[in-house]
Amino acid sequence: AENPIKLGVLEDQSGDFAAATIGKVHAIQLAAEEINKSGGIMGRPLELVTYDTQSDNTRYQEFMRRVLQRDKVDVVFAGFSSASREAYRPIVDQFNGFAFYNNQYEGGVCDGHMVVTGAVPEQQFSTLIPYMMQTYGKKVYTLAADYNFGQISAEWVRKIVKENGGEMAGEEFIPLGVSQFSQSIQNIQKAKPDFVVTLLVGTAQASYYEQAASANVNLPMASSVNVGQGYEHKRFKPPSLKDMYVTTNYIEEIDTPKSKEFYAKFKAKFPSEPYVNQEAENSYLAVYLYKQMVERAKSTNRDEIRKVIAMGDVCMDAPEGKVCIDPKSQHMSHTIYLAKVGADHSISFPKIWEDIKPYWLGEAGCDLTKKDPMAQYTPSNPPPKP
Amino acid sequence: MDIATLVFSALYQFGDAFAFLVLSACGLAVIFGMMGVINLAHGEFIMCGAYVTAATVHAGLPLPLGILCGTLASACVGVLVELLVIRHLYERPLDTIVATWGLSLIATQGTLIMVGSTMAGVGTPFGSFQVGAYSYSIYRIVLFVAALAVLGALYALFNWTRFGVLARATIQVPHMAAALGVDTRLIYSLTFACGAGLAGLAGGLYAPTMTLVPTMGATFIMEAFVTVVIGGADVFLGTAPAGGILAIVKSGMTSWQGQLFGQIGLLIAVIIVVRVLPKGISGFVLRERT
């Protein structure tokens, strides 16, 4: 047989993040199996080299070196938390590797060695926040995890609320790992917002929902991470997530033929999977995107592949709908679903936005077709103007 | 906003922080404070209690019975762990750091493999009540009362009962207790089981209010250790006042400047307390007494 194309997989299969990330590994396995059944990539089989990073940044560093230097993989799919991505990115850059980050995150990575398939704030908030303000009112309270993702997301929320003529009733940041929310609940009641934006990360912080419900806070909620990542509506007893609105590019309840087909295949292979979340779908479609890139470049060489990306037409019909890679940022456009959690924790989709582009990096001045700064930017720390 | 509302809300927040600190710490106070065993698997005993509670409630038991099951399950695991591992380490308590760290890895990952990465919650009972502009969870009051009850029960157990005196004697000079006819192995087992059971109780009590995942124990660990250590060598004269002081600092700082300050304030309070009372709170109380 032809020598295989090697795909390194570094995801957390144990530790803190396991609940949200085991599904990513499974999704990659599913896609690889399908591809290999139908003849591989350019006739070459796809071989997975998988390590459990144990929700530990230092493991990412160890294993990123290992897959690049020892296993000599062609591409790596790696990372859940942004910290883990930042831990391995210097190593990818140093060894001139090629990595996919298939995770929703705070945005801003402008690095030619990276392709990002996860959703970014402009995709999730430019849709979610105006909808919520129209539906419930203009007073907004943000409860966010106190680190890069939460702070930058909150910055986006603040900006969009302002642009839409609303006001921030309050903003509160919660250190990672905190599980007790009595004071925050009271703060929210004091501020009397029309709805609460919850940008809570990690399983401990998800305890907020149960505690808020039992204190009868009873406010609509909006989020870019919860439900789509940690399927809180499945884990907590109804009605604690009642009136939660989430913009996500995929969750298993999406009721399109493509989605149902994907879900069915997934469940057939992994019957005990607790939930097929958006990161699983990102990871699944990323394998196919990579296949397409290699086949069009006729090579696994990163420079050749980037020439393909630069053409701006690397697109596919994913389970969520059509997605395309943006050549400037190497991020991906998404179909964004507004998922609403009902009192019985059933999901409905009041609104769907198609082809929402990851526009911010490009507009801010990141253009990987021209220059590769290998850096992460934020709205308050944008790329230097040329 | 009227004064009564403000006062109540401050008390509620204090009670809430106090309950969390004390319930987290009690099991550890017995195992570390009394036995000198540094139990890094404390969080996993809590997780065990929470999981068993949730599982039994899903199976149809009412919550209080579920919590009881969680407590007993943890205590039983405690007996087993004591028998197989801890028993051999009393002579060298520092080695328990390694052993219990190992146990914690086994428990966390073992649970992930066997039960899965998450478990469905059971929902918080009792609903809410209103004071002034705010509504509060009734269950949080239950937690506070439970914390007080546990403290009282422990005090009585270790100071007023024969078991308590024998346990303290055994832990101080084991060979001498044996020479006086005390079955020290039994005492060790029971004491450890008591600590493990208390951890399980904390898990059971918090199970309805929290995410149930294999790593959930980690959220309790820092608070537990801090409370126990600044409480000092005597568990019962230490844990309650330590919980009180830390809860005031934590709830005060949190309401004033948010959770980050609450946490950092807690840590600073620890440093200050240790500096002012280098033998911990109970060391201070006991010196005053004699």
Next chain:
Amino acid sequence: MTGFLGLFRRLEGPQTLGRGPAFWALFALVLAGALAYPLFSDGYTVGNTVYFFVWVFIALSLSLIWGYGGSLSFGQTAFFGIAGYGYGILTINFGASYGFTWIALLLAIGMAALVAALLGYFMFFGRIGGVFLGIVTLAVTLMLERFMAQTAGPEWRIGAARLNGFNGMSAMPPLTIPWFGGPIVLFADVGLYYVVLAMLVLVYLALRILMNSSFGNVIVAIRENPERAEMLGYDIRKYQLITFVIGAALAGLSGVLYTVWGQYITPSSMGMTAASLPLIWVAVGGRSDLTATIIGTLVVLSGFQALTIYGSQYALVFMGVLLVLTVLIAPNGLVLGLITWVTKRVARRKQETA
């Protein structure tokens, strides 16, 4: 001259395992092996070995403070982090030319030592000891972690260096040796390997001398019975403080090397897990001996990494089981236990043949 020879005499003594020509021959052999092995190995293995070496320094710091000194510091990672961030901030601001990375390395370690001196003064002169010392040091490291985790915003910058919160600070230059015809940049490869190996050998020998000197005697005496040590006229607080500062400097060295190795430093390196890991390494090897600490740390690190690679989801369970068994079977630590066992066997053999 005699003073210098005296130092060599202190390379062995009751405080450290290994003495006599046989031991030093073995030492030379191991060293020769370590020097030669990159020639027969690939870049990954060499870089990975450097990574293991990086952690040995913080393990040694704990062996010094805890194993020899009897003070259980739960917060060596605080100094690790301070020095790591210190190196990052300095080099991001001042670059890598003119050998500045080396000055940054020293300054960063100096920062860690300075903080340790302040904290140590506060603790030891306030007569804080035992578990209380552990909890104070833990509190300090957790405080640093929590604080650093929330410094994501652009306002948290020191000069050109963004602290960058929980995501961590990156893009600092590696150690760089100025050289004719262009500086030598020490990426995590053969170059860095030899530099770190040299540091390791130097630190190891220096610590052996220190521990077998009268200073080491006093440190051990304080561990055994501080009251008695004071009653022999030693100002124990001063000795404890000095040990603590040396330990912090070693932990700081680890931090700088870690930062250099991966060009990355993160608040999680000061978190609860990071703080307890060195305790595990040191305890597994045998905390009261330098050699045992080094071997133990390397064994645990490589063993756990191998388990993670080949153990699938059971890796962590295996690790747990191994740790528990180690403690039960080898009370003084794996390495110390093994060495004692072997020497006993050898002694018995000798007796039998005699």
Next chain:
Amino acid sequence: MALLQLRDLNKHFGGLHVTNSVNLVLEQGEIHCLIGPNGAGKSTLFRLILGEHHPGSGQIWFADEDITALKSFARIRRGLSVKFQVPGVFKSLSVRQNLEIALQSRLHGAALDKEIEGLLAFLNLEAEQAQLAGNLSHGQKQWLEIGMAISLKPRLLLLDEPTAGMSPEETHLTGEMVRRLNAAGMTVLAIEHDMAFVRQVAQRVTVLHLGQVFAQGSIDEIVADERVAAIYLGQAHA
């Protein structure tokens, strides 16, 4: 000339007055024995002299210097040394190392080794020199602790029950040692319940009772004192 002076020393724990206005003068070069009932405050007095406890009021003068506020180690460096009632040896260090630690601030190299050999022989611990001190029998620990205390060559040696647990023969030897050290210029203050020892060495005796100086004089005067017999010595010695 007075070497040590305790002036109006008071110490109480909670409500318990353990020493009550103790005044005591120790002359340079004497062997002074401190006796008194269990709990009289003798060991506490030692701890006050050494700075382990701090007096509620009063002063401690050593060699014409007020040392009341000094830390323990500083007092030791001025020429004090002690053997405690409960032997405080370094348990997991060898007997030899115990002595080395005591001697090393004074001696180095070959002189140190020679001194250790001498001490080991003197303490009858040659065979045990490589043993861990924690594994010694009770009496052997006492010997070792005495050895460590005299290693410092103090001006004033404080001995708290040096012969407890020793046979009469060993007690006698200890007494001889104390006298020899004294002859070489060391002042000694010893707490003892063994009257044979006290009789053997003491030039002056102070009886402490309920934290106060109860009687003072030569051993014969003390033994003849009926009040002392009543509270302390009992019939046999009266």
Next chain:
Amino acid sequence: MRKEVILTTLGLRAGYGGKPVLQGLEIEVRESEIVAVIGRNGVGKSTLMKSLIGLVPAMSGSIVYRGEAVEQLPAHKRARLGMGYVPQGRDVFPRLTVGENMAVGAAIKGGGIPEEGRRRVVDAFPILQERWSQRAGTMSGGQQQQLAIGRVLIADPHLILLDEPSEGIQPNIVQDIARNMVELNRKTGVTIILVEQNLDMIRAMAQRAYVMDKGRITASLAREALDDAAEMRRHLAV
């Protein structure tokens, strides 16, 4: 009429870390006897006591107590068979009060502290009554020794193992202890094995003695020999 044998050891070997200290030791003690064991420091007297109560395991040989082989029993079972042990160095529970220490001693009887036993003990050692709620660790050395004895007496043991009870105790109380123990022996017939170095106490209490050296019994002395100073010195000489 010879009383029944209460305790015999045959070929008893016991020690620490695989090294025997007792080398085939043999003794025989009869009901209601007071037998002293004497010998120099470090010959293994305390090791003998510990192996009798079960704190040091027997490597070989047997210990028969009241007709039952007990060498395999753990310490607490031996205590429940009526052996009481007063260790050298006291080993009181430092953070328990005097009363709680007594309660631990009384625990084998089940229930709390028997009033009759308490009266008996505090009559013998009044200080214990006075300090009933003080933490034992803060008591003076001699006070702790009295507590250690009282703690054993409260459970009415059949056989008491006394390891150097006079150590650190003021002379008149040494006499009291001796008198009390003899009286107790007369009244209740309790058997006592006494390790001592204090000749006065041996003479005041013991009916006969074993001399121990290097882990063996080297001589057995009758009552008359105990009064022979020269003979005793010979046995205890260094």
